[in-house]
Ligand SMILES: Nc1ncnc2c1ncn2[C@@H]1O[C@H](COP(=O)(O)OP(=O)(O)OP(=O)(O)O)[C@@H](O)[C@H]1O
């Protein structure tokens with residue numbers, strides 16, 4: 235049975251005190267008499283010594299971590315990790331790896347760790363790289379991947395497999411998987427990629443194939459829901475500091491200096507928000523989730539003027555998707571994503587034009603656009619470790635026969651999340667969250683919101699990722715009509 239978006243019907247398991255497990259599909263759901271084998275890790279020189287290395291069959295990870303005394307236990311996901319039994323013998327596995335969508339720091343690390351993890355932990359030697367994203371399944375030859383081939387790729391940015399947008403043809407992709415005899419498909423990509431992965435999984439299930447389909451969430455924008463944050467995000471925020479620092483140095487070295495930095499973030503302004511909070515030199519941060527205006531009281535020009543009067547300089551960070559409603563109509567890319575106008579250039583021009591009319595305040599504006607520089611780099615140390623965990627969790631899940639799932643940390647514990655939860659919405663900055671309030675208070679910028687806007691955004695607010703939540707449990711929760719808990 236499929237849902238409206240083509241995904242498998244949710245597999246819900248209920249328990250005591252309002253416990254719900256949103257489980258992931260398993261090959262045995264549609265393949266009767268599926269054989270199982272002892273996990274080879276039981277005899278592995280490294281892992282066999284680990285006490286309780288295998289996860290318990292009913293271990294799960296809670297989605298909601300801040301609870302009240304009488305709160306129901308709520309939604310849980312299956313805990314990631316190795317199982318005592320696997321559904322594939324090592325020499326039976328033919329795995330493939332594909333990377334889709336935009337680049338992200340750490341992509342090569344995930345590829346490396348998938349290849350090395352399959353080989354080192356499970357003795358799998360047959361792994362194929364699919365070149366150039368989804369269309370590579372049916373338009374390109376595959377490349378064999380062995381640990382030696384991928385040994386030092388984590389030091390390089392980009393993806394050694396290449397990537398693309400568009401070109402998703404489900405039946406041609408599944409034909410290619412079937413013809414080549416592939417039985418584990420590792421798909422690394424963002425929200426669009428996961429919509430494609432869900433369709434591949436459904437078609438594989440319809441054909442009754444013993445093929446595990448696994449998604450590994452990748453997005454520089456951190457727009458994938460449920461998981462704590464996406465790999466490469468920290469690296470990108472760190473790299474953005476260099477651009478903001480340069481803008482600050484330029485701005486403070488000249489009278490009425492203004493530094494404008496444009497950062498990535500098509501629909502979600504996480505990079506701009508975190509880069510701003512990290513830097514502390516930013517006087518205004520504009521993101522897609524928070525509409526703004528230029529003229530009049532409470533507008534951007536007034537804020538700039540005040541800041542120049544107070545400090546003699548100011549730094550503005552703008553996410554590429556901010557203020558697009560003020561610009562011309564945008565086009566679509568091959569995947570159907572809106573192609574953005576250069577809002578950094580536009581706002582720089584607007585600021586210059588406005589202040590050129592203010593005779594007593596000529597400004598010196600420098601515009602820095604590090605857009606691709608923050609994503610075309612290798613992952614930093616912490617992202618590299620994160621990528622290793624993602625790859626290993628993905629492998630354990632596929633070997634155990636789970637399919638149609640995405641792997642990722644939920645409240646710091648790796649879990650298997652059904653595809654439909656990943657593709658049902660995008661993760662966005664909540665402008666009524668405390669994190670955005672912290673940003674407003676740190677930059678001292680106007681909120682550009684009136685009381686009516688605040689009420690509206692509280693009404694529409696989607697659930698936030700853990701990136702926004704407070705470790706100290708400050709976040710308040712409310713229940714929406716579907717009973718899901720939303721951060722306030
Ligand atoms: N609705 C969809 N159904 C099937 N395939 C899709 C869908 N949306 C996107 N895809 C496919 O997924 C791939 C990547 O999609 P997209 O370009 O949107 O990037 P993404 O995965 O969202 O990553 P990012 O946004 O981080 O760059 C493309 O090959 C595209 O054809």
Ligand SMILES: O=P(O)(O)OC[C@H]1O[C@](O)(CO)[C@@H](O)[C@@H]1O
Nearest residue numbers: 336337454455498499500554567
């Ligand atoms: O890689 P492209 O097609 O230039 O697209 C850039 C887009 O990709 C992203 O990096 C991820 O979706 C966005 O931040 C950005 O708008």
Ligand SMILES: [Mg+2]
Nearest residue numbers: 335424425426
């Ligand atoms: Mg996307």
